Structures are given as structure tokens and as C-alpha cells.
Amino acid sequence: MFRGKNYKESAKLFDKQTQYPAQEAFDIVCKASKAKFDETVELHVRLGVDGRHADQQVRGAIVLPHGTGKTARVLVFCKEDKVQEALDAGADYAGGMDLVEKIQKENWFEFDVVIATPDMMGTVGRLGKVLGPKGLMPSPKAGTVTPNIVQAVQESKAGKIEYRLDKTNIIHCPIGKVSFGAEKLFENYEALINAIIKAKPASAKGTYIRSCVTASTMGPGVKVAAKQTVNG
Numbered sequence: 760m761f762r763g764k765n766y767k768e769s770a771k772l773f774d775k776q777t778q779y780p781a782q783e784a785f786d787i788v789c790k791a792s793k794a795k796f797d798e799t800v801e802l803h804v805r806l807g808v809d810g811r812h813a814d815q816q817v818r819g820a821i822v823l824p825h826g827t828g829k830t831a832r833v834l835v836f837c838k839e840d841k842v843q844e845a846l847d848a849g850a851d852y853a854g855g856m857d858l859v860e861k862i863q864k865e866n867w868f869e870f871d872v873v874i875a876t877p878d879m880m881g882t883v884g885r886l887g888k889v890l891g892p893k894g895l896m897p898s899p900k901a902g903t904v905t906p907n908i909v910q911a912v913q914e915s916k917a918g919k920i921e922y923r924l925d926k927t928n929i930i931h932c933p934i935g936k937v938s939f940g941a942e943k944l945f946e947n948y949e950a951l952i953n954a955i956i957k958a959k960p961a962s963a964k965g966t967y968i969r970s971c972v973t974a975s976t977m978g979p980g981v982k983v984a985a986k987q988t989v990n991g
Contacts, residue, residue: 768793778984781948784973785941791978792937798975799828799933800944804955804985805969810924814962817930818923820901821954823947826918828936833915834858834870835908836879836897848912850874855882862886868893872915874903894923922955930955937975948973953989 773779773787785800792798808815835845835853845853852858852870859882861867873890875883875897883890883897890896897903901921905911922930934947952971959967971985 773981775979775982778982781983781985782941782945784981784983785944785948787981788944788973788975788978789937789941791981792975794975794977797828798937798977800935800937800939800973800975802930802932802934802948802951802983803972803974803980804930804932804952805971806924806928806930806955806963807966807969808924808928808960808963810926810928812962815960816924817955817958817960818898818900818921819954819958820903820919820921821950822914822917822919823934824950825935825939825943825947827920827933828939829871829933831871831915831919832869833872833874833912835912836873836875836883837908838876838878841876841908845874845908845912848909849916850908850912855879859883859885862889868895870895872903872919873897874905874908874911874915876906876908877904880904894921920951922951922958934973944973948983952985956987956989 772791779787788800806817808817810816832851835850836855836858837845837853842853873895887896902911920932922932924930932951934951935944968985968987971983972980973983974980
């Protein structure tokens with residue numbers, strides 16, 4: 760793979776084989792960021808589970824202490840009498856069948872988070888094939904199927920992120936921007952990694968967190984010496 764000059768320069772700042780303490784890893788990521796824009800910092804956590812089994816799924820949501828640095832565009836599916844409440848809470852869009860049809864007919868996806876009241880899930884279910892693959896389908900586990908629209912919208916706007924396994928048993932999550940600095944990134948990391956540890960399935964055997972890597976949008980991956988327990 761072709762790597763640009765900036766990437767190669769950044770890669771010289773650390774040893775690719777070393778697992779660094781989390782705070783040091785984020786310090787390296789910030790120093791290695793050479794792009795002309797404020798890069799997003801992501802965490803990639805490989806777990807010792809088999810997501811093909813229902814009892815080994817790891818999924819949930821958490822509000823990061825410092826947010827993600829990006830304001831989510833929120834779409835709420837609700838009955839007509841709740842539309843104004845959703846908009847007043849900060850939702851960018853709120854409605855019912857009108858929005859379902861807009862997505863179906865216009866291939867409209869100008870949103871980052873989808874929230875639905877439980878009584879709308881029959882309607883929203885029609886969008887499963889288009890929202891599912893994009894990771895946008897509302898779910899009770901992620902707190903995005905709820906009667907409490909106001910709280911759900913406010914949490915999404917405050918930097919709530921959803922974590923879930925991909926097909927290779929890795930969780931990929933944004934945890935902030937390079938401009939946050941190492942300390943705020945570390946605090947966001949702590950919140951996320953603790954949530955993942957607490958979500959450990961009872962049936963998971965052996966080492967739970969197999970590997971943990973952090974990287975900025977354009978930067979190289981830095982290995983993190985991830986803890987295995989909340990107090991570890």
C-alpha cells in the first residue's frame with residue numbers, strides 16, 4: 760500500500776510492535792497527526808468472543824465525557840403529537856410515514872442517529888434493509904427505541920456513541936478529535952473501555968480484550984496496552 764510522506768514521518772515516532780499505556784498512546788496519536796484538518800481519533804478493540812452466537816454479542820451505548828467533537832444529526836420517528844417535543848429537544852428531523860417514504864423514494868440519509876418511539880417500530884421496520892447495513896436501525900439495547908424522546912435526543916447530541924461487534928469481532932468507535940489532546944481522549948477511552956468490559960458476556964472464555972489499537976483518520980495505528988477489568 761502506498762503511504763504518503765506524512766504517514767511515514769508519523770510512523771517513526773513510535774515502535775509499531777510495542778503496546779503503549781493508554782495515555783502515552785494518545786499522546787503519540789496527537790503528535791503523529793499531520794493532516795490539515797482536525798482528524799477524528801478512533802479506537803479498534805478486538806474481543807475474544809464469537810459474535811455469531813447470540814449469547815456472545817457485545818453491544819451498547821455510552822455518552823462520552825467529552826463527546827466526539829461532532830454534533831450528530833438526529834432523526835426521530837414518532838407519532839404526530841410528539842413531533843414538536845422531539846424538535847424542541849434538538850432533533851433535526853421528526854415525523855412518521857412521511858420520513859419513511861422520503862428515505863425509500865429519495866434515498867435520503869442526511870442523518871447520523873435514528874431514534875424511534877416503541878409504537879413506531881412497526882413502521883420503522885420497513886426500513887430494516889436500508890438502515891440495518893448502515894448501523895442506523897434503532898435498538899432498545901442502544902437506547903434508541905424509547906418512549907423518552909427528549910433524553911434520547913439530548914444524549915445523542917451530547918456525544919453518545921453506540922458500540923457493537925462487526926463480523927470479525929472488532930468494535931470500531933470514534934472517541935474524539937486530535938484537538939481534544941491526549942488527556943480528554945484518554946478520559947473518553949476510559950469510559951468506552953469500561954463499558955465494553957462491563958458488557959462482557961458470561962459465556963466469553965479466555966482473554967476478553969485481545970488487542971486494542973488507536974489511530975487518527977490519516978495516521979498510523981498505535982497499539983494500546985488495554986486493561987481487562989474495570990479496576991485493572
